[in-house]
Amino acid sequence: MKNIMKSFTVVGFVLLSLSTNVAASEEKKADSVNGAQVWADTCMRCHNLRAPGDLSKRAWKYSMNHMRVRAGLTGEETRNVLAFILESKTAKDAK
Amino acid sequence: MKRFVIGITLSSVIASTLLGAQNDTIEVKQLRQEVNELKQMMLKLNKSNKESTDYTEKDAVDPFYKSEISELKNTVDEMKRDLESNSKSGFQLAGYASFDWTDAQGADNEFSGVKFAPIFHYQYGQIFQFEGELEFTVQEDGSTETELEYAAGTLFINDYMGLQMGKFLSPLGQYVQNLHPSWINKLPSNPLGFGHDGAAPTSNVGIALRGGLPKVADIRSNYTVFVSNAPTYGIADDGDVVIDASGKTTASDVSKTWGGRFAVNPVSGMEIGISGAIGEAAEEITVGADTLNIARDYDAYGFDAMYNINGFDFKGEYIEQNIGENSDSALEGGKWRTWYAQASYQFTSLKIEPVLRYSDYHNPEQEKNQWAVGINYLFANNVIAKLAYEYNTDEDEDAVSSSANDNRVLAQFAFGF
Numbered sequence: 338m339k340n341i342m343k344s345f346t347v348v349g350f351v352l353l354s355l356s357t358n359v360a361a362s363e364e365k366k367a368d369s370v371n372g373a374q375v376w377a378d379t380c381m382r383c384h385n386l387r388a389p390g391d392l393s394k395r396a397w398k399y400s401m402n403h404m405r406v407r408a409g410l411t412g413e414e415t416r417n418v419l420a421f422i423l424e425s426k427t428a429k430d431a432k
Numbered sequence: 433m434k435r436f437v438i439g440i441t442l443s444s445v446i447a448s449t450l451l452g453a454q455n456d457t458i459e460v461k462q463l464r465q466e467v468n469e470l471k472q473m474m475l476k477l478n479k480s481n482k483e484s485t486d487y488t489e490k491d492a493v494d495p496f497y498k499s500e501i502s503e504l505k506n507t508v509d510e511m512k513r514d515l516e517s518n519s520k521s522g523f524q525l526a527g528y529a530s531f532d533w534t535d536a537q538g539a540d541n542e543f544s545g546v547k548f549a550p551i552f553h554y555q556y557g558q559i560f561q562f563e564g565e566l567e568f569t570v571q572e573d574g575s576t577e578t579e580l581e582y583a584a585g586t587l588f589i590n591d592y593m594g595l596q597m598g599k600f601l602s603p604l605g606q607y608v609q610n611l612h613p614s615w616i617n618k619l620p621s622n623p624l625g626f627g628h629d630g631a632a633p634t635s636n637v638g639i640a641l642r643g644g645l646p647k648v649a650d651i652r653s654n655y656t657v658f659v660s661n662a663p664t665y666g667i668a669d670d671g672d673v674v675i676d677a678s679g680k681t682t683a684s685d686v687s688k689t690w691g692g693r694f695a696v697n698p699v700s701g702m703e704i705g706i707s708g709a710i711g712e713a714a715e716e717i718t719v720g721a722d723t724l725n726i727a728r729d730y731d732a733y734g735f736d737a738m739y740n741i742n743g744f745d746f747k748g749e750y751i752e753q754n755i756g757e758n759s760d761s762a763l764e765g766g767k768w769r770t771w772y773a774q775a776s777y778q779f780t781s782l783k784i785e786p787v788l789r790y791s792d793y794h795n796p797e798q799e800k801n802q803w804a805v806g807i808n809y810l811f812a813n814n815v816i817a818k819l820a821y822e823y824n825t826d827e828d829e830d831a832v833s834s835s836a837n838d839n840r841v842l843a844q845f846a847f848g849f
Contacts, residue, residue: 378652378700381740383606384616384848385778385813399524399553402561405594407610409654409695411644412558412591 372421375414389426397422520557527551530614530846537838546570561586596640599679602633603656603693604707605734605749615848618776619806620818624793625770632751633677636660657692665713665728665755675753684714686727701741707734729756748773766796783810799827800836814848
């Protein structure tokens with residue numbers, strides 16, 4: 338009975354969260370200013386900062402999703418940090 | 433006769449002078465011709481240069497050319513963006529590697545470790561990610577040990593929740609799940625009790641819900657809750673009694689482990705987390721000719737904190753696992769606990785980073801502590817050379833000759849990619 342209750346709790350939790358709109362959150366415009374703040378607050382807690390030029394734009398997209406799980410970031414924070422890194426990278430590459 | 437000689441001499445001089453004058457006249461003519469030719473060439477070159485300059489200036493100021501070039505640049509940029517954004521799925525290889533040298537008391541110095549840990553990332557849009565880490569290490573006999581450190585897919589349900597499935601690093605504490613990669617760890621060795629079969633659980637096979645939470649009073653926070661197969665308890669190959677809290681694909685006839693971690697970020701660069709797990713551990717015993725699993729009560733608790741400010745970095749963590757008694761077993765239960773505190777400072781201009789760490793480990797059979805002091809040189813933020821000295825103490829008075837007392841010098845070259 339205890340295990341059944343636990344299983345129902347987990348399934349209920351998942352179904353409840355599934356009711357939110359994933360696609361809508363994807364379309365929100367990223368805020369690179371907030372991204373810079375999250376980047377400064379979060380990354381160096383665990384490891385040395387990686388410069389935007391260390392990885393390609395494509396690699397940064399995957400790395401940021403990896404860091405979303407590792408660092409406990411929200412989806413919005415992840416998109417914001419990515420926007421900040423890509424903007425920094427573009428500005429530096431253009432020089 | 434004398435007049436004859438003088439006459440011949442004078443005639444020769446006059447003749448040679450006349451001939452020389454004639455040669456000079458020829459050379460002057462040639463020179464004049466060459467100068468004229470050069471003048472012609474100069475004129476041609478000047479004309480050509482002027483035409484070329486006129487053409488460039490004309491192009492540069494012509495609005496038609498300007499707009500055409502600008503349009504072409506935009507088209508190329510758009511094509512680049514499309515190329516990157518149109519592919520919903522993609523793959524990335526990351527990871528780290530390290531090479532170790534050790535000189536321990538009572539032993540010859542040796543090249544003591546080679547590790548290569550590739551991490552595979554696969555992503556489908558913004559809704560799914562798979563990540564897996566393989567760890568290859570060279571053993572003493574030259575063979576290669578391969579371990580699947582983790583392999584888990586995460587379905588991002590919304591901005592605040594991801595459902596993770598598979599084998600994932602233990603969410604208890606911070607060191608195991610975030611700080612163990614050799615390019616991140618600031619010393620060449622793990623703190624006592626944070627390796628395999630130590631006091632800190634290493635991984636779980638199961639499912640987890642995890643993510644960041646909306647800010648409350650401008651404070652960020654994150655969480656993980658999980659359910660997984662149980663750890664096992666027993667005697668390892670080397671004779672030590674251990675809790676094997678690495679992920680397994682069997683229920684072992686005991687209750688699953690339920691646990692989680694909650695962390696807050698009260699100020700920039702700081703995280704404070706608490707974690708815990710409860711369930712049962714499986715112990716294999718032999719009754720007559722039969723082998724069966726019995727359940728032992730199991731729980732684990734953790735507390736971790738880290739703070740990075742102005743080049744200073746402070747980390748600390750406490751983890752304990754407890755095993756209850758079972759009268760059917762010959763093994764007693766007990767507490768496995770460990771903690772460490774670490775401080776470092778990064779001189780960014782010198783690329784040098786001194787580190788100091790204390791760790792303390794206890795289990796029913798062992799009690800030891802360690803001071804480690806080290807210095808790192810950062811060739812780059814992800815390419816690091818480390819040199820450290822470990823001062824080890826076995827606190828068990830009956831084990832004075834234990835190798836746990838041996839101090840060590842360690843060096844490591846590590847990089848992340």
